[in-house]
Amino acid sequence: MAQHNAFYAQSGGVTAVINASACGVIEACRRHSDQIGKVYAGHNGIIGALTEDLIDVSEESDEAIAALRHTPAGAFGSCRYKLKDIETHRAQYERLIEVFKAHDIRYFFYNGGGDSADTCLKVSQLSEKMGYPLTAIHVPKTVDNDLPITDNSPGFGSVAKYIATSTLEASLDIASMCATSTKVFVLEVMGRHAGWIAAAGALAGDKEGDAPHLVIFPEVAFDRAAVMARVEQSVKDYGYCVIVVSEGARYEDGTFLADSGNTDAFGHRQLGGVAPTLAGMVKQDLGYKYHWAVADYLQRAARHLASKTDVDQAYAVGEKAVELALAGDNAKMPAIKRTGDAPYTWTVEAAPLAEVANREKFMPRDFIREDGFGITEECRRYLSPLIQGEDFPPFENGLPQIAHLAKHRVERKLPEFSI
Amino acid sequence: MAQHNAFYAQSGGVTAVINASACGVIEACRRHSDQIGKVYAGHNGIIGALTEDLIDVSEESDEAIAALRHTPAGAFGSCRYKLKDIETHRAQYERLIEVFKAHDIRYFFYNGGGDSADTCLKVSQLSEKMGYPLTAIHVPKTVDNDLPITDNSPGFGSVAKYIATSTLEASLDIASMCATSTKVFVLEVMGRHAGWIAAAGALAGDKEGDAPHLVIFPEVAFDRAAVMARVEQSVKDYGYCVIVVSEGARYEDGTFLADSGNTDAFGHRQLGGVAPTLAGMVKQDLGYKYHWAVADYLQRAARHLASKTDVDQAYAVGEKAVELALAGDNAKMPAIKRTGDAPYTWTVEAAPLAEVANREKFMPRDFIREDGFGITEECRRYLSPLIQGEDFPPFENGLPQIAHLAKHRVERKLPEFSI
Numbered sequence: 001m002a003q004h005n006a007f008y009a010q011s012g013g014v015t016a017v018i019n020a021s022a023c024g025v026i027e028a029c030r031r032h033s034d035q036i037g038k039v040y041a042g043h044n045g046i047i048g049a050l051t052e053d054l055i056d057v058s059e060e061s062d063e064a065i066a067a068l069r070h071t072p073a074g075a076f077g078s079c080r081y082k083l084k085d086i087e088t089h090r091a092q093y094e095r096l097i098e099v100f101k102a103h104d105i106r107y108f109f110y111n112g113g114g115d116s117a118d119t120c121l122k123v124s125q126l127s128e129k130m131g132y133p134l135t136a137i138h139v140p141k142t143v144d145n146d147l148p149i150t151d152n153s154p155g156f157g158s159v160a161k162y163i164a165t166s167t168l169e170a171s172l173d174i175a176s177m178c179a180t181s182t183k184v185f186v187l188e189v190m191g192r193h194a195g196w197i198a199a200a201g202a203l204a205g206d207k208e209g210d211a212p213h214l215v216i217f218p219e220v221a222f223d224r225a226a227v228m229a230r231v232e233q234s235v236k237d238y239g240y241c242v243i244v245v246s247e248g249a250r251y252e253d254g255t256f257l258a259d260s261g262n263t264d265a266f267g268h269r270q271l272g273g274v275a276p277t278l279a280g281m282v283k284q285d286l287g288y289k290y291h292w293a294v295a296d297y298l299q300r301a302a303r304h305l306a307s308k309t310d311v312d313q314a315y316a317v318g319e320k321a322v323e324l325a326l327a328g329d330n331a332k333m334p335a336i337k338r339t340g341d342a343p344y345t346w347t348v349e350a351a352p353l354a355e356v357a358n359r360e361k362f363m364p365r366d367f368i369r370e371d372g373f374g375i376t377e378e379c380r381r382y383l384s385p386l387i388q389g390e391d392f393p394p395f396e397n398g399l400p401q402i403a404h405l406a407k408h409r410v411e412r413k414l415p416e417f418s419i
Numbered sequence: 420m421a422q423h424n425a426f427y428a429q430s431g432g433v434t435a436v437i438n439a440s441a442c443g444v445i446e447a448c449r450r451h452s453d454q455i456g457k458v459y460a461g462h463n464g465i466i467g468a469l470t471e472d473l474i475d476v477s478e479e480s481d482e483a484i485a486a487l488r489h490t491p492a493g494a495f496g497s498c499r500y501k502l503k504d505i506e507t508h509r510a511q512y513e514r515l516i517e518v519f520k521a522h523d524i525r526y527f528f529y530n531g532g533g534d535s536a537d538t539c540l541k542v543s544q545l546s547e548k549m550g551y552p553l554t555a556i557h558v559p560k561t562v563d564n565d566l567p568i569t570d571n572s573p574g575f576g577s578v579a580k581y582i583a584t585s586t587l588e589a590s591l592d593i594a595s596m597c598a599t600s601t602k603v604f605v606l607e608v609m610g611r612h613a614g615w616i617a618a619a620g621a622l623a624g625d626k627e628g629d630a631p632h633l634v635i636f637p638e639v640a641f642d643r644a645a646v647m648a649r650v651e652q653s654v655k656d657y658g659y660c661v662i663v664v665s666e667g668a669r670y671e672d673g674t675f676l677a678d679s680g681n682t683d684a685f686g687h688r689q690l691g692g693v694a695p696t697l698a699g700m701v702k703q704d705l706g707y708k709y710h711w712a713v714a715d716y717l718q719r720a721a722r723h724l725a726s727k728t729d730v731d732q733a734y735a736v737g738e739k740a741v742e743l744a745l746a747g748d749n750a751k752m753p754a755i756k757r758t759g760d761a762p763y764t765w766t767v768e769a770a771p772l773a774e775v776a777n778r779e780k781f782m783p784r785d786f787i788r789e790d791g792f793g794i795t796e797e798c799r800r801y802l803s804p805l806i807q808g809e810d811f812p813p814f815e816n817g818l819p820q821i822a823h824l825a826k827h828r829v830e831r832k833l834p835e836f837s838i
Contacts, residue, residue, distance in 0.1 A: 293714060
């Protein structure tokens, strides 16, 4: 078989294990050097492809690539940049094909969430129309766990483990202090539209009285009186109350509890500050002393506490992407398929991108407890396997070791292109 | 030698390793069962002694006690309760002695920060006056690292490791995203009066351009224009800017950047919300997209990422406390003495409580860089050894295992006492 090059790019918010997927893609490409020549990575995601700013991954040592497995965030740079619809901005899609053609790229691996699955599908469709032989594979990633078909989205399991562990640890702290000091602790977690990450906080406890005592989901309309009644009851019963609240918590009318008023490049509202807002309500309505934490980037970058299951799956979907590409299985996403709960078993299978793009997976209503403040046993059965196992990175001088890449740039062959 | 009982209590804000000190005290007591009969722990700290609410630690299994070494927070309950001055509230001190007498307690181990060192000293002095033979030992603990004499305060090294690691991980995240998204990340850390924890954030990088690009200390008057100029320069030079800011950051006139207006039981102002305040300034003055995190209890409860050095020292001071008590070395604190920097070597020696109580150790001015936004090499040499080594707890079902104590109560022998 003739040798052609591959292109890999990272898209959207990064995770603790997106580089593990990069590692899976690159190592698999290296094992197939008879078919795949060079691997080029987009510097800052798809923007790197549009502007012909390509990193020659072939120049990186095996050691550096192996270290990607335990390095959080996007080693090649990611971006929040959504290609516009193909009818009005066809030039961008054509440019991608031109860049691929100029560098003999026949394999396109796009590592991201729902938006990038959509882009990947469109690139695939256009290349077909233009008669350019490209195999486009979407490698799933998102801490939000909102990709359809796949059992879970790589990146989510590690955030889930971090949030469950942090909730457990912080709850021991407040339990120690509550007799004379803090009575209510609020932890704000990510999850704009879906409460998956908040639900993971509930894994911290499984017995009556265990923290968290309330989980506040975006899926359940925020009712201040009901929440405060529950907080008061928890303080009366257990001496304290631990709340895990999603950044996407909202009122019945859809207004977010904390809306900073800013929007990101995708037009999503930029949120933040639910925890202090909620803590303020507790103080105002009940008078309890409170503490609050906002984990923000710490939760999705916390490779030091990654779930081994998640790392393994992130690597496996990267590896499988290359397998699919080499089989010419175009416009697919390697999806994780759960084959057993206890013990958790899984395989990776190809899902058609047309069924993935622009579909969000929400929490099933029966994953949320009747009262709206916790998870059901069914949800626990789903979530628990995803946080299993530890995969601590090597440490050096007290800190996690990270990959150091040379990032040699590929010589440009085309005229400039402004985005 | 005759057998008498011991009393142990935890005081003030808890840490990831205060239970490791408890473990050190209790295991050492068990090894000296010829001299020390029962170990009683105060339920919720010194309040447990005042109210005669004592936990019979002798009833706990060896396994449960061993598990304290890897369990964060205060397993017996801590409290924010400062005994008033001895002249006006002599009754409280006398009550302590009465309780000790009633339960044949001759060894008093008080595990806390500066305030509890003071209490410990006063109890020792009063027992002497009252002719009751008590040996009072203060076991050092505080994430604030503000205890004098000792090289560092057990609890601090683990927060330092957590903050340095989190700063490193989050900085990789923002570095991945900054081309098209977040340009400034602000991490708020604890440290009301002293910038020790903020300084630890600086361990995340050691080369020009490495994050954090600014550390904001309570010791350096906050100058908005100077800070913003530095943020802008960092974004221009590196594409992004990571800021570690102490909760105690304040203006020239002493006003805190974020002052919630509440005070705790010790009369300290309750702080919080510096990160969003600072992030708001960045948006207002420079227009950059930002993210912010407030680690709060997560940082001091993060036993999953404890420093092995810190765990070892926390255990060692607990062990040494018993040794001092058995030698009748009254009114002392086991202090860590640094005997070498590279490799870091240390011993534990007795420091007189009179020299410890009510003295705060501030950051030496020469630990803060000339420009006020980072640490010096001297500071790095001091801090770096404290985060060395990992001591991951055992995990079970994806979460850290914690000690489960039976907490059998000791039968009361005295009339009630209201505090």
